[in-house]
Amino acid sequence: MNLVELFNYIRSDPLLWGIIAATVFLVYVFSIGGLSIWIERKWAGLLQSRLGPTRVGPFGILQFVADLIKLVSKEDFVPPDGDKKVFKLAPIVLVSTLIAAGSIIPFSPSLIGSNVNVGILFLIAMFSISPIAVFMAGWGSNNKFSLLGALRNIGQMLSFEIPLSLSIVAVVVMVGSLRIKEIVQAQDQIWFFALQPLGFVVFLLAIHAEAGRTPFDMQESEQELMGGWNVEYSGMRFGLTMVGEYIHLILGSMLVVLLYFGGWKSFGFLPPVIWFIIKTNIALVILMWSRWAIPRFRIDQIIDIGWKYLLPLSILNLLITGALVSMGWFSWI
Amino acid sequence: MIAFHFLITSIGLVLIGLYGVITLRHPIKILMSIELILNAANINLVAFSTENLIGQGFASLVIAISAAEVCVGLAIVYNLYRLKKDIDVMEVNALKW
Amino acid sequence: MQSLMLIISFLVLISALMVILSEDMVHSALFLIFSFGGVGALFLSVGAQFLGAIQILIYTGAVGVMMLLMIYFTSKEGKSIKREGKYSGIVLVGLLGFLILYPSISITREVGGTKGLTQNIGRLLFSDLLIPFEVISIVLLSAIIGATYIIRREDH
Amino acid sequence: MVMEYAWLIPVPLFIVFGINILLNKRLKNRTSGYLATGAVAFSFILSTLIFISSLLTGSKFHGSVTWFQLGEHVIKAGYLIDPVSSLMLLVVSLVSFLVFIYSLEFMEDDRSKPRFFGELALFSGSMTGLVLADNFLLMFIFWELVGLCSYLLIGFWMEKSEAASGSKKAFLITRIGDILMLSGIMLMFTQIGSFGFEETFNSFGQLSGDLQTITLLLLFGGAVGKSAQLPLQVWIPDAMVGPTPVSALIHAATMVKAGVYLLARISPLLSSSPLVTSIIAYFGILTALFGAYSALTQKDIKEILAYSTISHIGFMVFAIGVMGYSASLFHLFNHSAFKALLFLAAGVVITETGKHDITKMGNFWKRGKLVPIATLIGCLSLAGIPPLGGWFSKEMILTATMQGGNYILVSLFILASFLSPIYIFRWYSLIFSTNRRKKVGDKSSGYLMVLPIVALATIAGLAGLFNSSFNEWMPWSLHHGSHAILAIGSTLVVLTGFTLAILIYHLKLIDINRIKENTLFEILHKFSFNALYIDDSYTKLGFKAFSFSILASKFDDKYVDGVINAFGAFGRKVSSKSKSFDDIGIDGVVNGVADSIKFSSSLARKIQTGLVRDYSLWILIGTITILIILKISGG
Structure with missing residues (x-):
C-alpha cells in the first residue's frame, strides 16, 4: 500500500478522516494558540506603551514555550473536597468538543476535515456543549468562586447563543446551505459583511461574549472572582482550560472570516490556506484589541445586551434577510 | 444496518426510564427519566424512517416538545423548591397549595 | 461502523442506567447528557444528520x-432521595421488557437509507407536517410564557 | 377601479388595533382615539367610494389569492364586492365612523382608552372583513373575531361583575350558533370541496334534498346565535352592561347584523328550499313578536332598545324567510341608522343623568332641542310612521309577505309592527316628555356626541327617498304596489299604536296603573317584563338540571332515602316483634354491608394517591396485563 492509496483509504473513511482532521486542527490550534498568546501579550504591550515579553527568544516569541514547560512541570492539584472525576474530566470535555467543532473548518477548497451537510449547525451544537464543561469545572472545584464563574458563564452562553445562531441563520438563508464551504464559495463576488452589516455586528458581539473575552469576561473577572471557573486548576489542566478558551477565540475569528470575510478567497499571489490564516489572525488581533480598549461590563448589563438588544436585532436582521431573499434579491449568490 | 440494535437500545432506554419514573422520588430525576423515554421513542422514529422522512420530522417535533416540557417542568420544580425546600414527589400530592 | 455503533448503544444504555442509579444529582x-450525545451519534449513523446535530444542540446544549x-438551584447538597420499591420495579419493568423484546427479536429489517438532510427535513416540516x-x-411559546409565569417572584 | 382596493378597508383598523394594544400604556389616551377614528374615517371614505361605484356601474368585483392547500383542495382567500356587500360596507363603516367620533367624547375620562379604541377598531375591522369575505371559511374566521370583540367590549368594564358575566354569557351563547354554523360549513365543504361562495352556489343543487335542508338549517343556526333570534336571544339584554357606543355598534352595525348578512349572502341557496325559508320566516316573526312584546315593559333605557333590536332583527330574518331579500336589507339599512341614533341618544341621556331607569327620567326636552328632535326622527322611523325609512322598509317586507300568500304570517307581522310604536314612544315619552316633572342632571354633552346623532337623524330621515332605487339596484327585484289596501291598513294599525302610546305616556289621558290592575294585563305585564321567563328557565334548566350532582342528590333524597326508610320501617316492625333477631340478623347484615364497603373502598382508595408517579405505575401494570392477555390469546 503506497502513500496515495493510504491517503485515499483514509479519505474514504469518514471516521478516520475526521479523527485526522481533528488532530491536524489540534496541532494547528496549539501552535497558533501559543503564538496568539504571544501576539496578545505583544499587542497589549503595544497598546499600553510597554514592551511585553522580551526575554525568551527573539522578541520573546518563545515565551509560550517557557510557559508551557512551567505548566507541565507544575503539580497537578485536585481539590480534595471537590468532585474529583468531574473536575478532571471538565477540561478534556471542553477541549475535545471544541476540537471536534474545529474539524469541520475549511482552510481551503480542498483542505476540509469533514464537509458535513449540517456544517455550521454542528459547530453551534459543539459550542453549546462548552457551558457543560464549564459547569463541570466549577462544580468539581468545590469553590464558590469557581461555581459563580461557571454560572455566569452558562448564563452568558445561553443568552448569546441565540443571537449568534440567528445571525448565522441569516447568512445561511442567503446562501441556502449549511455547509461552510458553500457559504465561502457564495462570497465570490462580494463578502458578506457588506450584505449583512447588522448581522455582522451582532455576530461579532455575540462571538465576543461566547468566547468570554473582555468586555464580556464576567465569568473570570479577576477582581471579584479571582479568575473565575478555572481558579482551582493548575498545571497542564489549567493549560487545557486556557487552550480551550483560545480555541474558542480562534474558532470565533475563523467563523468571522468564513462567514463575513470570504474565508480563503484571495487576492491572488498566495495560496488560499495562507490567506485564510492571515485573515484569521487579523480577526484574532481585532478581537483581542477590545480586551485592552473597553472596560468590563457588569453581568446584568451583559445579559441585557444579549436579550434586549442583540436578540431583537438579530431577529430583525433575519426578517429583513428573509424578506429580501424571498423577493429574489440574492438570487445571484 | 440492522434494526435490532436500535430496537434494543430504545427498549433499554424505555425500560430504564420507566424504572426511574416509578421508583425515583426526586422530581428532576423523574424528568430525566421521562427524557430517556422520549429519546427512546426518537430512536425508533429516526431509525425506522426508511421510506420517507416523516419519522425524522416527527422526531424533531418530539425534541421541540420535550424542550418545552423540561422548561415548564423545571420551572415547577423550582417553584416547589421555593415553597417546600424539601423536594420529594411523595409530598406533592395536593393539586393546589 | 456497525461495531462502533454497538459500542455507542452500549454506552448509552450504561449511562442511562447510571442516570437512575447514581446518587449524585x-x-x-x-x-444523562452523555446518553443524549450517544443517541445523537446513533442518529448520525443512520444518516439523520440534521437530527443528530439538533439532538446535541437541544438536548445537551439546552436541556x-x-x-x-x-440541580444547582434546588439541591445544593446534590444528593437525591433514595429510590423505593427497587425490586418490585425491576420485576415489573423486566416483565414489560420481556413482553416487548420477545416479538421484536424477529424484526430483521434494515434501517437508515434515507438522508435526513436539513433541506429535506425543512421541506417536510413546511409541507406535510406544517x-x-x-x-x-x-x-413552545406558551411553555416559555408559562415557565416565566410559574417561576416569577411574587414579592416583586 | 376603486373596487380592487376594497381589501384595504379593514387593514388600517387592524393596524390601529395592533398599535393600541401593543403600545397600550405608552400611547396617550387622546392619540389612541384619534388614530382609531382616522383609520375608520379612511375605511368609511373607501367604502363610500366603493358604494358609489357599485351604485353607478352595478358591477361586481371578485379578487382572490391562494390561501393554502389542503390535500387536493386549494383554499382561496379573497374579497367579493357586489351590491349587497358594498351596502353592508357602507353601513358598517358609516355607523362605526360616527360611533368612533361619539366615543371620543363618551369615553373621554376612561383610563384604558387605548384598549377600548383598539378593540373597537378590531370590531369594525372584523365586521368589514366578514362582509368582504368571498368564502365561508374566511367569513367564519371574521365571524369568530366579531364574537371575540363583542366579548371583549361587553366586558370592557371588567371590574364590574355583571359586565364580566354578561360578556361571558354573550360569548358562550353565540358560541352555540357558531358551532352550528361551523358544522354547516364543514358539511358543505365535505360535499362540495370548496369554501367559496360562487363554487358553493353553483354546485349546491347537486346535493341531496335532506342534506341541503340540514346544511341550510345549520347555517341558519349560526345566524340565530349571532343575530340573537329566538331561542338564543338571551345574551342581548345582558350585553347592555358594556359601554353605550359598543351597544350602538353591536346593534347597529356589527355583531347582530352579521347573521342577517349571512342569510342574505346565502339567499341563492335559500331560494331552493321552501321548507327552510318557512322555518326562517316563523322563527323571525316569532322573534319579532317576542322582542316587541318584551320591550313594552322594560325599565332600563338600553334594555328596551335591546329588545327592540331583537324585534327588528326578527323582522329582517322574517323578510329573508319570505324571500324579501331587498326588503330585509333595506330594513337593515334603516335599522342601522335609527338604532345607532337611539343608542347614541341613550348614551347622551345616561351621561347627563347618570341613570339607567327610564321610570325615573323625564323632562329631557328641556335640555336643548337638537338631541330630542333627532331622537324623535329615529323613533318615528323605528315605529314605521310614514314617510320615514322605517315605513318604507316595513311596507316592502309586507309586500314580500303578501307575495308568499301566507295570511298567518301577514297577521303576525302586522301585530308585531303594531307593538313597535307603543314601546318606542313609551321610551321616548318617559325620557323626554315635559309632562313628567323630573330633575335632569347638570352635565351636558359636547358637540362630538351631538353631531353623530344629528348626522344619523339626517340619514334616518332621508332614507325613505331611496326605497325604489334601492329595490332596483339590489340583485333581487320585488314587485311593488299590488296590495295598496293592505298597505294602508297596516299603516293605520301602526298609527293606532302610535296614538295609543302618545295617549298613555305623553298626554296621560289613559291611566296606565288602572290597566295594570286588571289580572290579565298584570300577567301579561309580568311575562313581558321577564321576557317570557326564557332566560330564567334557561338558568334553571341549563345550569341546574344538567348538573349531575344535583340530580344525583335529588335521586338520593327521593328514591334511595325512600328505599332505606322503607327498610327502616320494615326493620322497626320486625324488631318490635323480635328484638334479638333484629340485633343479630338485620343489624349484622347492615353493618356487614357497610363494613365490607368501607373495607373495599379503603383498598381502592390506596390507588388514588394523586401522584402521577403512581399512576404511571398503574399504566405500566395495565400495559403488562394487556400484553400478557394478547400473548395468551395468541395475538
Missing part, C-alpha cells in the same frame, strides 16, 4: 444545561 445529569442549573409544526411553535 450532578453525576446523573452528566450521564442538559437547564437540568444542571436547576400544522404540527405551527402547533408546536405555539406550544
Whole structure:
C-alpha cells in the first residue's frame, strides 16, 4: 500500500478522516494558540506603551514555550473536597468538543476535515456543549468562586447563543446551505459583511461574549472572582482550560472570516490556506484589541445586551434577510 | 444496518426510564427519566424512517416538545423548591397549595 | 461502523442506567447528557444528520444545561432521595421488557437509507407536517410564557 | 377601479388595533382615539367610494389569492364586492365612523382608552372583513373575531361583575350558533370541496334534498346565535352592561347584523328550499313578536332598545324567510341608522343623568332641542310612521309577505309592527316628555356626541327617498304596489299604536296603573317584563338540571332515602316483634354491608394517591396485563 492509496483509504473513511482532521486542527490550534498568546501579550504591550515579553527568544516569541514547560512541570492539584472525576474530566470535555467543532473548518477548497451537510449547525451544537464543561469545572472545584464563574458563564452562553445562531441563520438563508464551504464559495463576488452589516455586528458581539473575552469576561473577572471557573486548576489542566478558551477565540475569528470575510478567497499571489490564516489572525488581533480598549461590563448589563438588544436585532436582521431573499434579491449568490 | 440494535437500545432506554419514573422520588430525576423515554421513542422514529422522512420530522417535533416540557417542568420544580425546600414527589400530592 | 455503533448503544444504555442509579444529582445529569450525545451519534449513523446535530444542540446544549442549573438551584447538597420499591420495579419493568423484546427479536429489517438532510427535513416540516409544526411553535411559546409565569417572584 | 382596493378597508383598523394594544400604556389616551377614528374615517371614505361605484356601474368585483392547500383542495382567500356587500360596507363603516367620533367624547375620562379604541377598531375591522369575505371559511374566521370583540367590549368594564358575566354569557351563547354554523360549513365543504361562495352556489343543487335542508338549517343556526333570534336571544339584554357606543355598534352595525348578512349572502341557496325559508320566516316573526312584546315593559333605557333590536332583527330574518331579500336589507339599512341614533341618544341621556331607569327620567326636552328632535326622527322611523325609512322598509317586507300568500304570517307581522310604536314612544315619552316633572342632571354633552346623532337623524330621515332605487339596484327585484289596501291598513294599525302610546305616556289621558290592575294585563305585564321567563328557565334548566350532582342528590333524597326508610320501617316492625333477631340478623347484615364497603373502598382508595408517579405505575401494570392477555390469546 503506497502513500496515495493510504491517503485515499483514509479519505474514504469518514471516521478516520475526521479523527485526522481533528488532530491536524489540534496541532494547528496549539501552535497558533501559543503564538496568539504571544501576539496578545505583544499587542497589549503595544497598546499600553510597554514592551511585553522580551526575554525568551527573539522578541520573546518563545515565551509560550517557557510557559508551557512551567505548566507541565507544575503539580497537578485536585481539590480534595471537590468532585474529583468531574473536575478532571471538565477540561478534556471542553477541549475535545471544541476540537471536534474545529474539524469541520475549511482552510481551503480542498483542505476540509469533514464537509458535513449540517456544517455550521454542528459547530453551534459543539459550542453549546462548552457551558457543560464549564459547569463541570466549577462544580468539581468545590469553590464558590469557581461555581459563580461557571454560572455566569452558562448564563452568558445561553443568552448569546441565540443571537449568534440567528445571525448565522441569516447568512445561511442567503446562501441556502449549511455547509461552510458553500457559504465561502457564495462570497465570490462580494463578502458578506457588506450584505449583512447588522448581522455582522451582532455576530461579532455575540462571538465576543461566547468566547468570554473582555468586555464580556464576567465569568473570570479577576477582581471579584479571582479568575473565575478555572481558579482551582493548575498545571497542564489549567493549560487545557486556557487552550480551550483560545480555541474558542480562534474558532470565533475563523467563523468571522468564513462567514463575513470570504474565508480563503484571495487576492491572488498566495495560496488560499495562507490567506485564510492571515485573515484569521487579523480577526484574532481585532478581537483581542477590545480586551485592552473597553472596560468590563457588569453581568446584568451583559445579559441585557444579549436579550434586549442583540436578540431583537438579530431577529430583525433575519426578517429583513428573509424578506429580501424571498423577493429574489440574492438570487445571484 | 440492522434494526435490532436500535430496537434494543430504545427498549433499554424505555425500560430504564420507566424504572426511574416509578421508583425515583426526586422530581428532576423523574424528568430525566421521562427524557430517556422520549429519546427512546426518537430512536425508533429516526431509525425506522426508511421510506420517507416523516419519522425524522416527527422526531424533531418530539425534541421541540420535550424542550418545552423540561422548561415548564423545571420551572415547577423550582417553584416547589421555593415553597417546600424539601423536594420529594411523595409530598406533592395536593393539586393546589 | 456497525461495531462502533454497538459500542455507542452500549454506552448509552450504561449511562442511562447510571442516570437512575447514581446518587449524585450532578453525576446523573452528566450521564444523562452523555446518553443524549450517544443517541445523537446513533442518529448520525443512520444518516439523520440534521437530527443528530439538533439532538446535541437541544438536548445537551439546552436541556442538559437547564437540568444542571436547576440541580444547582434546588439541591445544593446534590444528593437525591433514595429510590423505593427497587425490586418490585425491576420485576415489573423486566416483565414489560420481556413482553416487548420477545416479538421484536424477529424484526430483521434494515434501517437508515434515507438522508435526513436539513433541506429535506425543512421541506417536510413546511409541507406535510406544517400544522404540527405551527402547533408546536405555539406550544413552545406558551411553555416559555408559562415557565416565566410559574417561576416569577411574587414579592416583586 | 376603486373596487380592487376594497381589501384595504379593514387593514388600517387592524393596524390601529395592533398599535393600541401593543403600545397600550405608552400611547396617550387622546392619540389612541384619534388614530382609531382616522383609520375608520379612511375605511368609511373607501367604502363610500366603493358604494358609489357599485351604485353607478352595478358591477361586481371578485379578487382572490391562494390561501393554502389542503390535500387536493386549494383554499382561496379573497374579497367579493357586489351590491349587497358594498351596502353592508357602507353601513358598517358609516355607523362605526360616527360611533368612533361619539366615543371620543363618551369615553373621554376612561383610563384604558387605548384598549377600548383598539378593540373597537378590531370590531369594525372584523365586521368589514366578514362582509368582504368571498368564502365561508374566511367569513367564519371574521365571524369568530366579531364574537371575540363583542366579548371583549361587553366586558370592557371588567371590574364590574355583571359586565364580566354578561360578556361571558354573550360569548358562550353565540358560541352555540357558531358551532352550528361551523358544522354547516364543514358539511358543505365535505360535499362540495370548496369554501367559496360562487363554487358553493353553483354546485349546491347537486346535493341531496335532506342534506341541503340540514346544511341550510345549520347555517341558519349560526345566524340565530349571532343575530340573537329566538331561542338564543338571551345574551342581548345582558350585553347592555358594556359601554353605550359598543351597544350602538353591536346593534347597529356589527355583531347582530352579521347573521342577517349571512342569510342574505346565502339567499341563492335559500331560494331552493321552501321548507327552510318557512322555518326562517316563523322563527323571525316569532322573534319579532317576542322582542316587541318584551320591550313594552322594560325599565332600563338600553334594555328596551335591546329588545327592540331583537324585534327588528326578527323582522329582517322574517323578510329573508319570505324571500324579501331587498326588503330585509333595506330594513337593515334603516335599522342601522335609527338604532345607532337611539343608542347614541341613550348614551347622551345616561351621561347627563347618570341613570339607567327610564321610570325615573323625564323632562329631557328641556335640555336643548337638537338631541330630542333627532331622537324623535329615529323613533318615528323605528315605529314605521310614514314617510320615514322605517315605513318604507316595513311596507316592502309586507309586500314580500303578501307575495308568499301566507295570511298567518301577514297577521303576525302586522301585530308585531303594531307593538313597535307603543314601546318606542313609551321610551321616548318617559325620557323626554315635559309632562313628567323630573330633575335632569347638570352635565351636558359636547358637540362630538351631538353631531353623530344629528348626522344619523339626517340619514334616518332621508332614507325613505331611496326605497325604489334601492329595490332596483339590489340583485333581487320585488314587485311593488299590488296590495295598496293592505298597505294602508297596516299603516293605520301602526298609527293606532302610535296614538295609543302618545295617549298613555305623553298626554296621560289613559291611566296606565288602572290597566295594570286588571289580572290579565298584570300577567301579561309580568311575562313581558321577564321576557317570557326564557332566560330564567334557561338558568334553571341549563345550569341546574344538567348538573349531575344535583340530580344525583335529588335521586338520593327521593328514591334511595325512600328505599332505606322503607327498610327502616320494615326493620322497626320486625324488631318490635323480635328484638334479638333484629340485633343479630338485620343489624349484622347492615353493618356487614357497610363494613365490607368501607373495607373495599379503603383498598381502592390506596390507588388514588394523586401522584402521577403512581399512576404511571398503574399504566405500566395495565400495559403488562394487556400484553400478557394478547400473548395468551395468541395475538
